[in-house]
Amino acid sequence: MLNKKTQYAFKALTYLAEHQSHGPVLIADIAKKKKIPLKFLENILLELKKAGMLDSKKGKGGGYFLNIPASKIPLADIIRKIDGPISMLPCTSLYFYERCKNCDEKNCGLHDIMIQVRDANLKILENKTVADLITMQKKK
Secondary structure (H helix, E strand, O other): OOOOHHHHHHHHHHHHHHHHHOEEEEEHHHHHHHHHHHHHHHHHHHHHHHHOEEEOOOOOOOOEEEOOOOHHOOOHHHHHHOOOOOOOOOHHOOOOOOOOOOOOOHHHHHHHHHHHHHHHHHHOOOOOOOHHHHHHHHOO
């Protein structure tokens, strides 16, 4: 399940993508339009900036803006940067692997099924982008 922080990150990124032709966007504008608590949004945007997805400009006419095109930001990358592993079990994670305690991966049926679940999720999340979110939103 996606946590609230990741959902807010998706909302903020789609808003920035929709308004990229207008230049940098103030955090307060994003917070108000997308109904995201300001302090919470500040932390999210800083994380996305550290990840290289966003950049910011200070001073008059300043704010946040996409550092790379919305069509080049996979949903999987956002989830990993904000929420961590996509996999449901630590022993099946590609980037955050941890061996499960008291488990033998070679003889664990759950492990094998969760790898299939992870791969099915990744097939979608690595091929859908922020631009796709906007397209889906417009269709509704």
